[in-house]
Amino acid sequence: MFKSNMKISNIISRRNRILLRELVITDFKLRYQDSVLGYAWSVLKPLFLFLILYIVFDKFLRLGRDIENFPVYLLLGIVLWTFFSEATNLGLQSIIGRGDLIRKINFPKYIIVISGTISSLINLAFNLLVVAVFVIFSDIQLTWHVVLLIPLIIELYIFSLAVAFFLAAVNVKLRDIGYLWEVFLQAAFYATPVLYPLQMVYGQWPEAAKLLMINPVAQVIQDARFVVVTDGTITSWGLFGDWKVLIPFIIIAVVAVLAVFYFKRNSPYFAEDI
């Protein structure tokens, strides 16, 4: 009935599409099931985080004084980071969370991981609407550059999905990975220029800024800010200006290949290992 290989033609096969769709719908319905505000939380959560960080980092610490439209700049960063964090966390739990299914029916396991990341993608869409509202009320002049946001989000999605595949497969064998990843994300949050403008790091220690920018998430966030908020944003292109701008893409490619390989090798044994 189902073949367990991960060919592109299979991902879009009719049967798998149907299943993916239902799993996404289920995830989405269940997520805010018993909360009064329901789906609104997927927007409210990053808004509150934004509010807190905005007050602390802009009003008290005044980190944003050199950046035009810092609130939008900050919010866009938070929204993209939240997506990465949520997609990888949902991915991490996805296979384990569907153990009941996996033990009773054979279907391509990657569909579960993809369905988790698509739920996050839907949330990202909502959150970007909020960003759009902020843009309207700021004095940002949008240019055609804003369409470049689409390939950037695709890039971030591919990276998140690759990481999710790897974490989901590891989690079946080693439950510690959940805690490790939590700690790692905490550290990565501060190692990514979400809260603070990269200019600050660059001003003090240019080499450190370069090091931070080989991180694909940092590269996407900075590029997104460049195309949406202000062309004063330091991007990896502006920073490196040579072949080194490719490093984040190489990292994504390597992670994706390793993750798919590892997932494919282990997925036939998920049913008995969970």
Place this chain on the structure above:
Amino acid sequence: MTHQENAVIVENLTKTFKIPTESSNGLKQKLINTLKGKKGYREFTPLNNVSFEIKKGEFFGIVGRNGSGKSTLLKSIANIYTPTRGSVHVDGSLVPFIELGVGFNPELTGRENVFLNGALLGFSRAEMEAMYDDIVDFAEIGDFMDEKLKNYSSGMQVRLAFSIAIRADGDILLLDEVLAVGDEAFQRKCFDYFAQLKIEKKTVILVTHGMSNVRDFCDRAMLLSDGQIKHIGSTQEITELYEKINLPDPEKELVTVGKKIDDSESIDERLDVAVKSVSKSGKDVNQFLADDKIYLEVNVVAQEYIDDVFLGISIHKPDGEAVFVKTTEDNPLPILNSGAKVRVLFEIQNIFAENTYYVNISIKSNDRAKVHLIKEDTKRFRVVNSGIHKTTFRPIVSITYKKDDSKDR
């Protein structure tokens, strides 16, 4: 061997599981095991070098005691498990019913669950919409479809799941004890469905304990024992063999729980077990009415750390015939630390005929090599006003645990 004639070909199939001896899902334990050079797991082989073929259009029965490897075999054919050695070839589309209502989520409404379950069987929304009314009619649920599934009775859940399941259109159907639940009216529907499959010349693989099912439906059957094929042959041969092995001595039914040993009681000094029959609210009762669920509460106290064991209970009629057997192998017991008290609650659907019943208990090591404890006739209870004359099918049962690690008792 021509592939055109065979729907399923199983060749030298061996399946070995690695069962963690300690909770080695943790990094710490993995490190310790590596440092000590311990494996951290032991091997368990529920299927050992099994080969057979099932022809197209055949209604094939697989019988065997609990733990004989039936479920592992079925899951291997369904490609849920990957063979350790050997191979499984399936020619045609295969629909597995390892369990009814796969993917059912108690937090979703009946309606939403229909679509989710349908998707797992390969139906799109549009296709499900088209047959939705038929499914609801057949399940006799109607008004409840927009209620959450958790508010359904177990009977309603099974009816709904079954109504969806019979829509599945595959060349080969795998059925695992699907017919083993529900009331008599529901059973009849199942049998009608089987008869229909037989008329349609579908290939069906049926795993069952009921010899009458084998006799009524199967063309051929196989008896599994300890992970190996004991015999493949006509239904007559298999049912006779099965009954010869399992039925004559009522005490033998206990075999499914614990190996029969000379004394009627054998006790591992380190373990103490007590059984109570209780009502839903937890009060001690000895009598159950037709609508009451039967709750059997087993309290296990361990004096020392004991690992790798499972608990089994069986319910017997006064003449010794076992009418119900259940072990905790599918949802493992909490680890028995020194001084641990574990309460195991069996919630059993009451489909027993009016009678007095007695309860036997056993605790065995997971590999069944060591019997820690057997206690016979530890508890008696009555079922009254049941209106059921013969306990023929298997009740729905669920097991819950409560663990108390405090040493002061």
